[in-house]
Each structure stands twice: as C-alpha cells, then as structure tokens.
Amino acid sequence: MTQxxxxxxxxxxxxxxxxxxLAAAAGEPFLTNIASRVLVYALAAVSLDLxxxxxxxxxxxxxxxxGLGAYVVGILAHHSFNGTVIGFLPGEWQGTASAxxxxxxxxxxxGLFAVIIGxxxxxxxxxxxxxxTLAFAQMLYFFMTSLPTYGGDDGLNLWERSxxxxxxxxxDNQFYYVTLALLLAFLYLAHRVVNSxxxxxxxxxxxxxxxxxxxxxxxxxxxxxxFAISGAGAGLAGALAANHTEFVGPGLMHxxxxxxxxxxxxxxxxxxxxxxxxxxxxxxxxxxxxxSYTEHWMLILGPFLVIVVLYARGGIYGWLVGDEMDEExxxxxxxxxxxxxxxx
Amino acid sequence: xxxxxxxxxxxxxxxxxxxxxxxxxxxxIRASDDLTFSVARGEIHALIGPNGAGKSTAIGQLCGEIxxxxxxxIFNDCDISRWPTYRRARxxxxxxxxxxxxxxxxxxxxxxxxxxxxxxxxxxxxxxxxRHDKALRTPANEALDRVGLGHKADTKVTALSHGxxxxxxxxxxxxxxxxxxxxxxxxxxxxQVESQLMMExxxxxxxxxxxxxxxxxxDVVFALADRISVLDKGRVLLTGSPDEVRNDPDVRRAYLGxx
Numbered sequence: 001m002t003q004x005x006x007x008x009x010x011x012x013x014x015x016x017x018x019x020x021x022l023a024a025a026a027g028e029p030f031l032t033n034i035a036s037r038v039l040v041y042a043l044a045a046v047s048l049d050l051x052x053x054x055x056x057x058x059x060x061x062x063x064x065x066x067g068l069g070a071y072v073v074g075i076l077a078h079h080s081f082n083g084t085v086i087g088f089l090p091g092e093w094q095g096t097a098s099a100x101x102x103x104x105x106x107x108x109x110x111g112l113f114a115v116i117i118g119x120x121x122x123x124x125x126x127x128x129x130x131x132x133t134l135a136f137a138q139m140l141y142f143f144m145t146s147l148p149t150y151g152g153d154d155g156l157n158l159w160e161r162s163x164x165x166x167x168x169x170x171x172d173n174q175f176y177y178v179t180l181a182l183l184l185a186f187l188y189l190a191h192r193v194v195n196s197x198x199x200x201x202x203x204x205x206x207x208x209x210x211x212x213x214x215x216x217x218x219x220x221x222x223x224x225x226x227f228a229i230s231g232a233g234a235g236l237a238g239a240l241a242a243n244h245t246e247f248v249g250p251g252l253m254h255x256x257x258x259x260x261x262x263x264x265x266x267x268x269x270x271x272x273x274x275x276x277x278x279x280x281x282x283x284x285x286x287x288x289x290x291x292s293y294t295e296h297w298m299l300i301l302g303p304f305l306v307i308v309v310l311y312a313r314g315g316i317y318g319w320l321v322g323d324e325m326d327e328e329x330x331x332x333x334x335x336x337x338x339x340x341x342x343x344x
Numbered sequence: 345x346x347x348x349x350x351x352x353x354x355x356x357x358x359x360x361x362x363x364x365x366x367x368x369x370x371x372x373i374r375a376s377d378d379l380t381f382s383v384a385r386g387e388i389h390a391l392i393g394p395n396g397a398g399k400s401t402a403i404g405q406l407c408g409e410i411x412x413x414x415x416x417x418i419f420n421d422c423d424i425s426r427w428p429t430y431r432r433a434r435x436x437x438x439x440x441x442x443x444x445x446x447x448x449x450x451x452x453x454x455x456x457x458x459x460x461x462x463x464x465x466x467x468x469x470x471x472x473x474x475r476h477d478k479a480l481r482t483p484a485n486e487a488l489d490r491v492g493l494g495h496k497a498d499t500k501v502t503a504l505s506h507g508x509x510x511x512x513x514x515x516x517x518x519x520x521x522x523x524x525x526x527x528x529x530x531x532x533x534x535x536q537v538e539s540q541l542m543m544e545x546x547x548x549x550x551x552x553x554x555x556x557x558x559x560x561x562x563d564v565v566f567a568l569a570d571r572i573s574v575l576d577k578g579r580v581l582l583t584g585s586p587d588e589v590r591n592d593p594d595v596r597r598a599y600l601g602x603x
Contacts, residue, residue, distance in 0.1 A: 192470065192471050192473075193470050193471075195473045195474060195475065196469055196470050196471055196472060196473065196474055197461055197467040197468075197469040197472075197474045197477070197480075198467055198468060198469055198470045199470075199474065200454070200457070200458050200461060200467070200474045201458070201461070201467045203447075203449070203450070204447055204450075204458050207447045207448055207449050207450070208445060208446065208447050208448070210409070210445065211441075211445045211446065211447065212458075212462070213428075213429045213430045213433070214407060214409070214429055214430075214433055214438070214439055214441075214445070215430075215433055215438070215458070215459050215462035215463075215516070215517070215520060216430050216431075216433035216434040216438075216462045216463060216520060217430055217461075217462045217467070218428070218430045218431075219430070222467065222468075225468070
C-alpha cells in the first residue's frame with residue numbers, strides 16, 4: 001500500500017468513525033441521518049462493484065435486490081405489527097421485528113433470487129446481460145406494483161424499525177453506527193474475496209474469460225457465486241434502507257434506482273471497493289445540495305459524470321490515491337516483496 | 345484403447361488425439377471438410393497449409409471454442425466431442441492463441457499463478473490472499489524461470505514485449521501440466537532471435553508433451569515436427585515425415601512455392 005493510499009483510507013475511516021460527533025459539534029445533528037443514507041447506498045454500491053468492477057458483469061438490475069431486501073423487512077414487520085399470518089408461507093408465522101431474523105432472511109432471500117436471476121442472465125454477456133438484468137428488475141418492480149397485499153403502487157409503511165439487541169434504532173447516532181459496522185464488515189469481506197483465489201478468477205473473467213476457460217476454469221459457476229454474494233449485499237443494504245426511510249415501495253426496485261447505484265460505482269471508481277463509498281457520498285450530496293437550488297440538478301450531474309469518466313481514470317478514488325488498481329505487490333517464492341506491478 | 349493406424353507406419357501406435365470426419369461450415373465456406381488425422385503420444389505434429397486452409401478452425405474445434413457440425417474427437421481415449429472448453433482443458437488439452445491471449449491487467453507472475461490455480465480441483469477459496477500463497481507462487485516463478493522471464497515476474501503484461509508475451513503464454517499453458525498442447529502459430533510476429541528462443545523452449549518438451557503445431561515458418565516446422573499434415577480447403581492433403589512432405593510434388597506446387 002502506498003503512503004498516499006494509506007493516508008486517504010485513514011482520513012476516510014476517521015471521518016466515518018467520528019461523523020456523529022463532528023455533526024453535533026457543528027450544530028447540525030441531522031447530518032448524521034443523511035450520512036446514514038449515504039452508508040446504506042454505499043453498501044449497495046460496494047456490492048455492485050464486486051461484480052461490475054471486478055467481474056466485468058454490468059448488472060443493470062441491482063435495484064431489484066436492494067428493493068427485495070427492503071421488502072423482506074417491510075413484510076415481516078408488517079405482519080408482526082398487525083399480528084397477521086404471512087399468507088404465502090406455510091404455517092402460521094406472524095413475521096417478526098427482530099433484526100436478527102429479518103436481516104439474515106433479507107440476505108438469504110436476495111441471495112437466492114440472485115442465484116436464480118444470475119443463472120439465467122449469466123448465459124449472456126455484454127449488452128444482452130445488461131438488458132436481461134434490467135428486464136428481471138423491471139419484472140419484480142411491476143410484480144410488487146400490482147401486489148395490493150403489500151401496498152402495491154403505494155408501498156408499505158414500516159411502523160416499527162428492526163429491533164437490534166442493546167441498540168435503539170430510533171436514535172440517529174446508534175442507527176448510524178450499526179450501518180457503519182455493517183458497511184465496514186462487508187467491505188472487509190469483499191476485500192478478502194477480491195484478493196483470494198476466487199477473486200483472481202473473478203478478475204480473470206473480466207480481463208479475458210475465453211482464456212480462463214481455455215485454461216480449464218468453468219467460469220460460469222464462479223460468476224454465479226459472485227453474483228449471489230453481490231445480490232445478498234444489496235439485499236442487506238435494502239433491509240437498512242427500509243429502516244432508514246421507514247417505508248418500502250416498488251420505487252426501490254425501479255430501473256432509475258439501479259442506474260443510481262451504477263453511477264455511484266462509476267463515479268467512485270470501478271474495481272476499487274472503497275471508491276463506491278466515495279461515489280455514494282458524492283452522488284447523494286450533489287443531489288442533496290443541488291436539488292435545493294434547482295429541480296433540474298441532473299443537468300449539472302450529467303456533465304460532472306462525463307468529466308469524471310473522461311479525466312479521472314479510476315474515478316474519484318483513483319484520483320485521490322493516485323493509481324487506479326487495487327493491487328498488492330506479489331510475494332516472491334523467496335519471500336521478497338516485489339515492486340513494479342504496483343507502481344504502474 | 346484407441347489405436348491410430350496409418351499406412352507406412354508400424355502397427356499399434358499409441359494415439360493421443362484421433363480426429364475423424366470433422367466438418368464445419370461458415371455459410372458457403374467449408375472451413376473443415378471431413379477432416380481426419382491423428383497425433384501419436386509424445387510427437388510434435390505440425391499442421392501446415394495456405395491461409396484459409398482451416399488450421400485455426402481446426403484448433404478451435406479441438407479445444408471446444410468452435411462447435412463442429414459433424415465429426416468425432418477422441419483425446420486420451422475419451423470422446424471429448426461434446427465436452428465444453430474448460431473440461432477439455434482440465435483433461436490436459438491446452439491451447440495457445442494466434443493472437444496472444446493473456447490477462448493484461450495482471451503481472452507476469454499473476455498470469456501463471458492463475459494458470460496454476462486453473463489446474464487445481466477448484467478455486468472456491470474466498471479468504472486467504474492468493475498473491476501470498478506460496479503453493480501458487482512457487483510453481484509460477486519456476487515456470488517463469490524456465491522460459492527466461494524470471495526477472496519480469498512483477499512486470500505488468502502490457503509492459504512486456506511481444507516476444508515476452510508469447511513466451512509468457514507458453515509458460516502459462518505449461519503451468520497447467522498439460523498432456524497435449526495445441527499451438528496456434530507460436531512464432532507469429534517474432535523476430536529471428538525470439539523465434540530461436542521459442543524453439544529452445546519447445547524442443548525439450550518433445551516426448552513428454554504431445555504437440556499439435558500450426559506454424560507458417562517452415563524452418564521451424566521442419567526443425568521440430570515428427571510428422572506433418574498438409575491442409576488444403578479444410579481437408580488433409582497428405583500426412584508424412586518432414587522429408588516426405590518436403591519432397592512431395594503436390595505440396596511443393598501448392599504450398600512451398602516451388603515451381
């Protein structure tokens with residue numbers, strides 16, 4: 001790791017750790033609430049970066065998993081609050097408000113959906129893959145829109161946030177730290193994954209999938225597993241989003257949402273993981289600030305995005321740390337650490 | 345056991361690759377037209393022919409990237425005709441490409457290490473850093489040393505010369521411990537010195553690894569090959585020893601540019 005990269009990470013982590021204190025000191029405690037929203041979207045963006053930035057799978061349907069995770073929480077909370085039985089499941093389960101059940105279930109359900117959607121989508125590549133993931137997301141969107149049991153078009157209010165043991169989720173600061181802890185945990189997991197043998201295969205798929213197959217790697221299954229991990233991560237983000245806005249609606253699955261998450265990844269720098277956090281921050285802050293001046297804030301965002309893509313190779317993260325690749329120098333057989341590849 | 349028996353050869357040759365009736369059309373063009381030949385275990389078998397004779401299409405069908413319309417491929421006593429590419433590769437049938445095919449964002453050592461990984465039962469290992477895994481790096485660095493690229497281990501592929509990239513690709517397929525190599529013009533675009541170096545790398549493989557060699561450089565073909573098949577319009581015109589091919593009047597007229 002270069003000195004500069006270490007510094008950027010240190011400053012970033014420092015800001016994230018002490019943000020509620022800084023917000024309180026600045027007399028603007030509501031900033032913590034906005035920051036929580038950034039972290040939720042950052043989690044979704046990091047999960048997309050895992051497949052898009054590392055595996056070359058440009059999924060335009062990530063909103064589906066985001067929304068699905070939110071709906072798992074929304075539906076469980078809905079039944080728990082009203083004391084009604086979940087009709088489409090066998091048995092007499094009346095849902096739950098416990099995060100320890102809701103969140104793992106959100107991860108599980110979205111992971112499962114990702115396996116199904118991925119199994120079909122990953123038979124295609126390029127533009128067809130983009131289109132088919134988009135199509136699946138829109139199918140889910142219209143399905144939820146036409147499901148009156150859970151609010152249909154109008155969505156579903158979350159009358160009770162998830163119950164986390166020893167945490168008051170209605171306290172802005174505590175909510176923030178729970179979200180931050182989950183984001184950091186997922187970042188660590190993703191970091192391990194992309195540098196593992198699995199990660200090398202994933203990066204190989206992006207660079208030259210034909211070559212990898214010719215070497216003997218059944219790439220399809222590796223991409224599918226990555227797609228499932230990514231979907232599950234977005235599902236967890238969705239579960240948090242439901243808690244943050246206390247509302248679940250089909251809008252979370254809309255293709256514009258998938259587009260936003262994708263823009264965050266590109267802005268921050270594809271294939272960098274940490275960049276996605278910066279991307280989420282930048283996009284949401286621009287929205288927050290610019291939309292208070294004009295409702296046509298997209299007119300400013302558009303050119304900004306073009307400039308970043310054209311001139312900041314590796315996105316905002318690449319521009320900050322000074323190089324674009326998330327590479328560590330390899331270790332030689334004799335234990336020396338080689339240079340060269342990292343300085344490029 | 346599958347035995348390839350050909351005229352003019354002793355009986356009971358141990359055949360590693362047996363191709364029968366391979367046919368592939370692209371529109372009106374027959375790239376492979378009832379292509380039939382076999383490669384003996386341990387030999388270097390060259391496939392020569394003019395441009396458009398169907399050499400690369402043949403390699404593509406053998407490795408599984410191109411689906412033949414008809415025909416049967418027996419490799420190492422298994423009918424692999426319907427196998428996907430990765431399965432053929434896992435069974436030891438490895439290829440190189442006419443246009444160098446590597447992982448351009450990786451260093452030279454990364455490329456080889458990934459090939460070593462590809463030869464393992466699976467890569468569903470999610471936690472330990474692959475770049476610090478000595479079980480991958482040691483064989484990778486050895487493979488680089490063997491082709492004389494040891495000092496370039498940490499150099500990114502894009503910073504390597506064309507010749508070095510060709511050597512790297514060969515080191516990569518060798519790192520999977522192949523039974524047979526399909527080499528699609530390994531000397532393409534190389535200078536005299538680089539070609540010579542490549543020959544020195546290929547020559548010691550003779551006997552250990554069976555090789556199907558597609559090559560335009562006749563000096564290389566005659567220096568390395570045990571047997572040569574001459575292709576024209578998707579068919580085998582003639583199979584024989586380098587001397588037989590060199591002295592065949594049809595081949596001289598059609599291909600070697602001799603009047």
